[in-house]
Amino acid sequence: MPSSHSQFMWFFSVYSFLFLYLRMHQTNNARFLDLLWRHVLSLGLLTTAFLVSYSRVYLLYHTWKQVLYGGIAGSFMAVVWFVFTQEVLTPLFPRIAAWPISEFFLIRDTSLIPNVLWFEYTVTRAEARNRQRKLGAKLQ
Structure with a gap:
């Protein structure tokens, strides 16, 4: 029922947006170009997600309702996955990186x-x- 193209694109765009603004370390002396590329990249990602969603309706593969539900589902799952990775997996990673198998494969935090x-x-x-x-x- 929901458009899988819209669902994936909105997942990717929303997750990337959250990663760019919440996860990437902000410094107090962030240069203008550093901030500008984040804004341009975020705008490009959101525009791409919208264009893919629009193309699904334009090409008569889906209805607006299917595209909307796909976008909502993808956005919701992006937020859930972002919170899960930041709150559950990220605190565990230093311990995982210290395992002998992680050291063998040169995995580092x-x-x-x-x-x-x-x-x-x-x-x-x-x-x-x-x-x-x-x-x-x-x-x-």
Whole structure:
């Protein structure tokens, strides 16, 4: 009965919206461009969900009622899943990451790092410099 396309798109859009605004770490010195890309991305996601929903009716695959119920169901499940992952799974993850099997597969908890890409870059750069210094000391 509900449109699965609408349901998926609204789930994805609402979950992404919640993730962008509630989960991603906000800093007090957030730059204008950082805030702008969040707003643009959120607007793009919501626009895409609306366009997919509209296309289902326009192409005569579904009625407005089916698309509306799909959108409501997807949005509701996105909120439920977001709350579940944030309130139940996220607090458990540090313990899960400490399991031997997690260490074997190199699973780590980076949820408290605000910018993982910058963190990885600086750590890798520092390690490369240390290794270069050690290599230079061995050659002399």
